[in-house]
Protein backbone atom coordinates (compact mmCIF):
# COMPACT_ATOMS: atom_id res chain seq x y z
CA UNK A 1 0.00 0.00 0.00
CA UNK A 2 1.09 3.58 -0.68
CA UNK A 3 0.99 6.15 2.10
CA UNK A 4 2.24 9.73 2.09
CA UNK A 5 2.60 10.55 5.78
CA UNK A 6 3.41 7.20 7.38
CA UNK A 7 6.07 4.55 6.93
CA UNK A 8 5.34 0.85 7.38
CA UNK A 9 7.53 -2.21 7.90
CA UNK A 10 6.69 -5.86 8.59
CA UNK A 11 9.08 -8.02 10.60
CA UNK A 12 8.11 -11.47 11.90
CA UNK A 13 4.40 -10.60 12.08
CA UNK A 14 5.07 -7.26 13.81
CA UNK A 15 3.92 -4.34 11.66
CA UNK A 16 5.48 -0.99 12.56
CA UNK A 17 3.61 2.17 11.57
CA UNK A 18 5.74 5.32 11.86
CA UNK A 19 4.04 8.72 11.64
CA UNK A 20 6.47 10.56 9.39
CA UNK A 21 6.29 14.37 9.56
CA UNK A 22 9.30 14.97 11.82
CA UNK A 23 9.73 18.62 10.77
CA UNK A 24 6.21 19.28 12.20
CA UNK A 25 6.78 16.96 15.16
CA UNK A 26 4.50 14.42 13.43
CA UNK A 27 1.39 16.63 13.93
CA UNK A 28 -1.81 14.94 12.76
CA UNK A 29 -3.23 16.63 9.67
CA UNK A 30 -6.04 15.35 7.42
CA UNK A 31 -3.56 13.34 5.34
CA UNK A 32 -2.22 11.50 8.40
CA UNK A 33 -5.79 10.62 9.39
CA UNK A 34 -6.47 9.30 5.86
CA UNK A 35 -3.32 7.21 6.00
CA UNK A 36 -4.09 5.89 9.50
CA UNK A 37 -7.62 5.02 8.42
CA UNK A 38 -6.31 3.06 5.42
CA UNK A 39 -3.46 1.38 7.26
CA UNK A 40 -5.75 -0.01 9.96
CA UNK A 41 -7.78 -1.61 7.16
CA UNK A 42 -4.54 -3.09 5.85
CA UNK A 43 -3.80 -4.45 9.35
CA UNK A 44 -7.22 -6.13 9.47
CA UNK A 45 -6.94 -7.58 5.96
CA UNK A 46 -3.36 -8.85 5.87
CA UNK A 47 -2.91 -12.28 7.48
CA UNK A 48 0.84 -11.79 7.71
CA UNK A 49 0.30 -8.94 10.21
CA UNK A 50 -0.15 -10.33 13.72
CA UNK A 51 0.54 -7.31 15.94
CA UNK A 52 1.19 -3.59 15.42
CA UNK A 53 3.43 -0.83 16.78
CA UNK A 54 2.61 2.86 16.28
CA UNK A 55 5.53 5.25 16.77
CA UNK A 56 6.79 8.63 15.54
CA UNK A 57 9.67 9.55 13.23
CA UNK A 58 12.69 11.37 14.62
CA UNK A 59 14.14 11.60 18.13
CA UNK A 60 11.89 14.34 19.47
CA UNK A 61 8.23 13.51 19.07
CA UNK A 62 5.74 10.67 18.95
CA UNK A 63 3.04 13.15 17.82
CA UNK A 64 2.85 16.79 19.05
CA UNK A 65 -0.90 17.02 18.49
CA UNK A 66 -3.48 17.77 15.89
CA UNK A 67 -2.07 20.07 13.19
CA UNK A 68 -3.01 23.48 14.58
CA UNK A 69 -2.67 25.15 11.16
CA UNK A 70 -5.79 23.21 10.05
CA UNK A 71 -7.90 24.75 12.87
CA UNK A 72 -7.80 28.18 11.28
CA UNK A 73 -11.23 29.52 10.26
CA UNK A 74 -13.21 26.34 11.02
CA UNK A 75 -16.91 26.80 11.79
CA UNK A 76 -18.50 24.95 14.72
CA UNK A 77 -19.88 22.30 12.36
CA UNK A 78 -16.52 21.86 10.65
CA UNK A 79 -14.81 21.57 14.03
CA UNK A 80 -17.31 18.93 15.13
CA UNK A 81 -16.71 17.02 11.88
CA UNK A 82 -12.95 17.20 12.53
CA UNK A 83 -13.42 15.79 16.04
CA UNK A 84 -15.74 13.06 14.73
CA UNK A 85 -13.21 12.09 12.08
CA UNK A 86 -10.43 11.85 14.69
CA UNK A 87 -12.61 9.87 17.08
CA UNK A 88 -13.70 7.46 14.31
CA UNK A 89 -10.13 6.68 13.26
CA UNK A 90 -9.07 6.23 16.88
CA UNK A 91 -12.09 3.94 17.56
CA UNK A 92 -10.91 1.85 14.61
CA UNK A 93 -7.50 1.50 16.29
CA UNK A 94 -9.06 0.76 19.69
CA UNK A 95 -11.37 -1.88 18.21
CA UNK A 96 -8.76 -3.63 16.06
CA UNK A 97 -8.81 -7.36 16.80
CA UNK A 98 -5.04 -7.40 16.45
CA UNK A 99 -3.04 -5.80 19.28
CA UNK A 100 -1.87 -2.25 18.55
CA UNK A 101 0.71 -0.83 20.93
CA UNK A 102 2.10 2.72 21.07
CA UNK A 103 5.87 3.13 21.37
CA UNK A 104 6.02 6.75 22.55
CA UNK A 105 9.42 8.16 21.60
CA UNK A 106 9.07 11.80 22.69
CA UNK A 107 6.26 14.38 22.88
CA UNK A 108 2.77 12.84 22.95
CA UNK A 109 0.65 15.96 23.23
CA UNK A 110 -2.99 16.65 22.43
CA UNK A 111 -3.98 14.36 19.54
CA UNK A 112 -0.68 12.52 20.07
CA UNK A 113 -1.56 11.59 23.62
CA UNK A 114 -5.05 10.69 22.36
CA UNK A 115 -3.57 8.45 19.64
CA UNK A 116 -1.36 6.69 22.19
CA UNK A 117 -4.36 6.22 24.51
CA UNK A 118 -6.45 4.71 21.69
CA UNK A 119 -3.80 1.98 21.36
CA UNK A 120 -4.25 -1.14 23.49
CA UNK A 121 -1.33 -0.24 25.76
CA UNK A 122 1.73 1.98 25.75
CA UNK A 123 5.49 1.92 26.30
CA UNK A 124 7.62 5.05 26.28
CA UNK A 125 11.21 6.19 26.26
CA UNK A 126 12.74 8.19 29.12
CA UNK A 127 12.44 11.43 27.11
CA UNK A 128 8.67 11.04 26.53
CA UNK A 129 6.31 13.82 27.60
CA UNK A 130 2.53 13.39 27.76
CA UNK A 131 -0.11 16.10 27.97
CA UNK A 132 -3.41 17.55 26.80
CA UNK A 133 -2.44 21.21 26.26
CA UNK A 134 -5.57 22.18 24.26
CA UNK A 135 -6.68 24.60 26.98
CA UNK A 136 -3.69 26.77 25.99
CA UNK A 137 -5.44 27.18 22.63
CA UNK A 138 -8.86 27.91 24.14
CA UNK A 139 -9.88 24.34 23.31
CA UNK A 140 -10.49 20.91 24.78
CA UNK A 141 -9.30 17.50 23.55
CA UNK A 142 -11.52 16.34 20.67
CA UNK A 143 -10.24 12.90 19.69
CA UNK A 144 -11.42 11.00 22.77
CA UNK A 145 -8.93 12.46 25.25
CA UNK A 146 -11.47 13.66 27.82
CA UNK A 147 -12.75 10.08 28.02
CA UNK A 148 -9.66 7.89 27.66
CA UNK A 149 -7.39 9.96 29.91
CA UNK A 150 -10.02 9.70 32.64
CA UNK A 151 -10.35 5.93 32.09
CA UNK A 152 -6.58 5.46 32.25
CA UNK A 153 -5.41 7.71 35.08
CA UNK A 154 -8.61 8.56 37.01
CA UNK A 155 -10.84 11.59 37.27
CA UNK A 156 -8.82 13.91 39.52
CA UNK A 157 -5.52 13.65 37.68
CA UNK A 158 -7.30 13.78 34.31
CA UNK A 159 -9.07 17.01 35.31
CA UNK A 160 -5.80 18.53 36.56
CA UNK A 161 -3.81 17.67 33.44
CA UNK A 162 -6.44 19.03 31.06
CA UNK A 163 -7.04 22.19 33.09
CA UNK A 164 -3.36 23.04 33.64
CA UNK A 165 -1.95 21.75 30.32
CA UNK A 166 0.99 20.47 32.40
CA UNK A 167 3.08 17.71 30.86
CA UNK A 168 3.83 14.35 32.49
CA UNK A 169 7.31 12.89 32.24
CA UNK A 170 7.94 9.19 31.66
CA UNK A 171 8.34 8.27 35.35
CA UNK A 172 5.05 9.92 36.32
CA UNK A 173 3.27 8.39 33.31
CA UNK A 174 4.49 4.98 34.52
CA UNK A 175 3.37 5.65 38.08
CA UNK A 176 -0.11 6.70 36.88
CA UNK A 177 -0.50 3.65 34.64
CA UNK A 178 -0.57 5.69 31.44
CA UNK A 179 2.38 3.60 30.19
CA UNK A 180 3.35 0.05 31.11
CA UNK A 181 7.13 0.32 30.66
CA UNK A 182 9.80 3.03 30.35
CA UNK A 183 12.97 2.27 28.35
CA UNK A 184 15.95 4.14 26.97
CA UNK A 185 15.24 5.71 23.55
CA UNK A 186 17.56 3.14 21.95
CA UNK A 187 15.73 0.10 23.36
CA UNK A 188 12.10 1.28 23.03
CA UNK A 189 11.28 -0.64 19.84
CA UNK A 190 13.24 -3.69 20.99
CA UNK A 191 11.28 -3.92 24.27
CA UNK A 192 7.98 -3.33 22.42
CA UNK A 193 8.82 -6.10 19.94
CA UNK A 194 9.75 -8.45 22.79
CA UNK A 195 6.26 -8.04 24.31
CA UNK A 196 4.53 -8.38 20.95
CA UNK A 197 6.52 -11.55 20.16
CA UNK A 198 5.25 -13.01 23.44
CA UNK A 199 1.66 -12.01 22.56
CA UNK A 200 2.06 -13.55 19.10
CA UNK A 201 2.78 -16.92 20.76
CA UNK A 202 -0.69 -16.83 22.38
CA UNK A 203 -4.07 -17.79 20.84
CA UNK A 204 -4.99 -14.96 18.41
CA UNK A 205 -8.76 -15.38 18.72
CA UNK A 206 -8.51 -15.23 22.51
CA UNK A 207 -6.31 -12.12 22.27
CA UNK A 208 -8.95 -10.47 20.03
CA UNK A 209 -11.67 -11.35 22.54
CA UNK A 210 -9.61 -9.82 25.38
CA UNK A 211 -9.51 -6.55 23.39
CA UNK A 212 -13.29 -6.64 22.85
CA UNK A 213 -14.09 -7.40 26.49
CA UNK A 214 -11.67 -4.90 28.02
CA UNK A 215 -13.02 -2.20 25.70
CA UNK A 216 -16.56 -2.95 26.92
CA UNK A 217 -15.38 -2.63 30.54
CA UNK A 218 -14.42 1.02 30.06
CA UNK A 219 -17.33 2.33 27.97
CA UNK A 220 -18.31 5.71 29.39
CA UNK A 221 -21.41 6.18 31.49
CA UNK A 222 -24.06 8.05 29.52
CA UNK A 223 -26.12 9.07 32.56
CA UNK A 224 -24.86 12.68 32.50
CA UNK A 225 -25.64 13.39 28.89
CA UNK A 226 -29.21 12.36 28.07
CA UNK A 227 -28.23 9.08 26.50
CA UNK A 228 -25.32 10.55 24.54
CA UNK A 229 -21.93 9.06 25.22
CA UNK A 230 -19.07 11.02 26.70
CA UNK A 231 -17.48 10.94 23.26
CA UNK A 232 -20.55 12.66 21.71
CA UNK A 233 -20.44 15.26 24.47
CA UNK A 234 -16.75 15.85 23.69
CA UNK A 235 -17.48 16.48 19.98
CA UNK A 236 -20.20 18.99 20.87
CA UNK A 237 -18.01 20.81 23.41
CA UNK A 238 -15.04 20.85 21.02
CA UNK A 239 -17.32 22.52 18.45
CA UNK A 240 -18.56 25.04 21.05
CA UNK A 241 -14.96 26.15 21.65
CA UNK A 242 -14.54 27.05 17.97
CA UNK A 243 -17.03 29.93 18.19
CA UNK A 244 -15.14 31.61 21.05
CA UNK A 245 -12.74 34.55 20.76
CA UNK A 246 -10.42 32.67 23.09
CA UNK A 247 -9.96 29.85 20.59
CA UNK A 248 -9.03 32.31 17.84
CA UNK A 249 -6.60 34.03 20.20
CA UNK A 250 -5.10 30.72 21.42
CA UNK A 251 -4.44 29.21 18.00
CA UNK A 252 -3.23 32.53 16.52
CA UNK A 253 -0.87 33.01 19.47
CA UNK A 254 0.60 29.52 18.94
CA UNK A 255 1.19 30.15 15.25
CA UNK A 256 2.66 33.59 16.00
CA UNK A 257 4.86 32.00 18.71
CA UNK A 258 3.57 34.23 21.53
CA UNK A 259 1.63 33.71 24.76
CA UNK A 260 -2.17 33.86 24.44
CA UNK A 261 -4.18 36.50 26.32
CA UNK A 262 -7.61 34.98 27.07
CA UNK A 263 -10.70 37.05 27.89
CA UNK A 264 -13.26 34.36 28.65
CA UNK A 265 -15.28 35.26 25.56
Ligand code: COA
Nearest residue numbers: 023024025027064065066067068069107109110111133134
Ligand atom coordinates in the same frame (compact mmCIF):
# COMPACT_ATOMS: atom_id res chain seq x y z
N1 COA B 1 0.50 21.60 14.86
C1 COA B 1 1.16 22.18 13.86
N2 COA B 1 2.49 22.39 13.88
C2 COA B 1 3.15 21.98 14.98
C3 COA B 1 2.52 21.37 16.06
C4 COA B 1 1.12 21.18 15.99
N3 COA B 1 0.44 20.59 16.95
N4 COA B 1 3.45 21.09 17.02
C5 COA B 1 4.64 21.52 16.53
N5 COA B 1 4.45 22.05 15.29
C6 COA B 1 5.48 22.62 14.40
C7 COA B 1 5.94 23.98 14.89
O1 COA B 1 5.04 24.99 14.45
C8 COA B 1 7.30 24.06 14.23
O2 COA B 1 7.11 24.36 12.86
P1 COA B 1 8.09 25.45 12.13
O3 COA B 1 9.47 24.85 12.25
O4 COA B 1 7.56 25.48 10.73
O5 COA B 1 7.93 26.72 12.90
C9 COA B 1 7.81 22.63 14.31
O6 COA B 1 6.65 21.80 14.45
C10 COA B 1 8.73 22.37 15.48
O7 COA B 1 8.06 22.75 16.68
P2 COA B 1 8.61 23.84 17.73
O8 COA B 1 7.45 24.42 18.47
O9 COA B 1 9.55 24.79 17.04
O10 COA B 1 9.47 22.87 18.69
P3 COA B 1 9.85 23.14 20.22
O11 COA B 1 10.85 22.09 20.56
O12 COA B 1 10.18 24.57 20.44
O13 COA B 1 8.48 22.83 21.03
C11 COA B 1 6.47 21.60 21.56
C12 COA B 1 7.93 21.55 21.06
C13 COA B 1 5.88 20.21 21.39
C14 COA B 1 6.45 21.99 23.07
C15 COA B 1 5.68 22.66 20.75
O14 COA B 1 5.87 22.37 19.37
C16 COA B 1 4.19 22.67 21.01
O15 COA B 1 3.77 23.20 22.02
N6 COA B 1 3.38 22.12 20.09
C17 COA B 1 1.96 22.17 20.14
C18 COA B 1 1.43 21.21 21.17
C19 COA B 1 -0.08 21.33 21.24
O16 COA B 1 -0.63 22.32 21.64
N7 COA B 1 -0.75 20.25 20.84
C20 COA B 1 -2.16 20.17 20.91
C21 COA B 1 -2.76 20.58 19.64
S1 COA B 1 -4.54 20.46 19.74
